[in-house]
Amino acid sequence: MIDWVAQIGARTISKIAATGRAGLMLFGAIFALPQLKNIRLTIQQIYVVGVQSLLIIIVSGLFIGMVMALQGYTILVDYGAEGSLGPMVALSLLRELGPVVTALLFAGRAGSALTAEIGLMKATEQLSSLEMMAVDPLRRVVAPRFWAGMISMPMLALIFSAVGILGGHFVGVDWLGVDAGSYWSIMQATVDWNEDVVNGIIKSVVFATVVTWIAIFKGYDAIPTSEGISKATTETVVFSSLAVLGLDFVLTAIMFGIE
Amino acid sequence: MDNLVTIKNMTFKRGSRTIYNDISLNVPRGKITAVMGPSGIGKTTLLKLIGGQLTPDSGTVEFNGKNVHAISRNQLFELRRDMSMLFQSGALFTDISVFDNVAFPLREHTHLSESVIKSLVALKLQAVGLRGAANLMPSELSGGMARRAALARAIALDPKLIMFDEPFAGQDPISMGVLVKLIRALNDSLGVTSIVVTHDVTEVLTIADYVYILAEQKIIGEGTPEQIQQSESDLVQQFLQGKADGPVPFHFSAPDLSEQLLGASS
DSSP: OHHHHHHHHHHHHHHHHHHHHHHHHHHHHHHSOOOGGGHHHHHHHIIIIIGGGHHHHHHHHHHHHHHHHHHHHHHHGGGTOGGGHHHHHHHIIIIIIHHHHHHHHHIIIIIHHHHHHHHHHHHTTHHHHHHHTTOOHIIIIIHHHHHHHHHHHHHHHHHHHHHHHHHHHIIIIIITOOOHHHHHHHHHHHOOIIIIIIHHHHHHHHHHHHHHHHHHHHHHTSOSSHHHHHHHHHHHHHHHHHHHHHHHHHHHHHHHOOO | OOEEEEEEEEEEEETTEEEEEEEEEEEETTSEEEEEOOTTSSHHHHHHHHTTSSOOSEEEEEETTEEGGGSOHHHHHHHHTTEEEEOTTOOOOTTSOHHHHHHHHHHHHOOOOHHHHHHHHHHHHHHTTOGGGTTSOGGGSOHHHHHHHHHHHHTTTOOSEEEEESTTTTOOHHHHHHHHHHHHHHHHHHOOEEEEEESOHHHHHHHOSEEEEEETTEEEEEEOHHHHHTOOOHHHHHHHHTOSSSSSOSSOSOOOHHHHHHHHHO
8 A cells, every 4th residue: 555655656756857857848948049050950940840741731731621611511501501611611720620630740740750859869879979068958959849840830730721721612612613702702701810810820839839848858858768769759649639639628718718 | 196087985876776885086187097897887877977967966076176066057068078978879960971970069169160170070080090981971880980980079179088988899809909999099199088988808908097897886996907907806806707607696686496486386
């Protein structure tokens, strides 16, 4: 019984210590703003986590927009409201699916890669060698990746939504015959810049912070063995996905909740 | 004697396990000091304690007269510019070429022009015999070459101290010979102080000026290679001669075999 209590205590202390380390790392990464010298590193990371994620984001956005138009049309047409297909697709994408699905895809595509890369740098003593060369790994490795994630993900979410709206147009207008004028004009009249677009961007920024933070911390804190890195990579995807879905509910309640 | 590194009454624990119990040692300036001992007794840990990557539970570690663990992070980073470490794996950055790896500390810590850096890197690589491999990626190097490239990076900023972590582990006889020659030659020509952590007795005794043997959380023997070889300690002799059994038992501590087997069958 005492052993059991001691085990719970040890695990609790270990979790609190890990949270503390993660907090310190986030603090260090935020305040280690990319120096002029390291801007090149941040741009390089934007290419790795952002540009190289474009394909999966564009293809997913296109198909999700197409499926939404197809599903939406079959429901709206019964009420003669197929003209509202445009705003339905746009609002769903800008408010919810754009930020959330992008964050989930980003966690799977870029987050896991960040964890594995940093974990392997730790396992091969590259992080230790940086420290011994008097180069702060937080500034050199963590900060460029953190800021690259923060910059890339909101952009990817906007691209996802834009491509999704085009996908909806292909299916709704070009295939199912919804009037192009009503698709675009009702969308233009309905979508509010602050309430829909800006709130979606805010969601993306929050998700970007959480996903990138988890990914980098899990790599930095990984046990430097093949099993440890594998576990850290899995945890990045699982924890990021759960955090994104949970936070999405909280943010939606704050932004669009019933007053 | 003038010492570059001085460790006084240092105790270090990992959790409840004591790695070092009140040890003291000195590393004389300009000499090669070998630290030997069986695997897993914390030789690499000792280097990390000297480099300030780990903090002792008690005692002090001084480098060039400064207590490594009583200074700020910025001061520690300043201090580390005078020391370098050759990691067991080499720890080369795998996404950049050998040239860029060696140029890395120069680009980080100096404002030298690219042409000067190019010349310096060529000289450092020449010193380790890898000038022709400058444009290769670390994945294209053999284990021995990777360690030599890492050595070129370690001497890029002309440090006062180079710490070698198991430099001979897993090397073929030729690579080992090359590394032994390089460590001695670099020590003599650059006037640096070297700490070589290893369990390769034969190789290190040929180049070391002073030797410490660690076991059972403390220093069990020290002296010049000649003094060490003549040591009367059974533990030291077991280590030097590579005897399978002795004061360090062959069997890890376990209950009596017959008791265990009979207990299992009953």
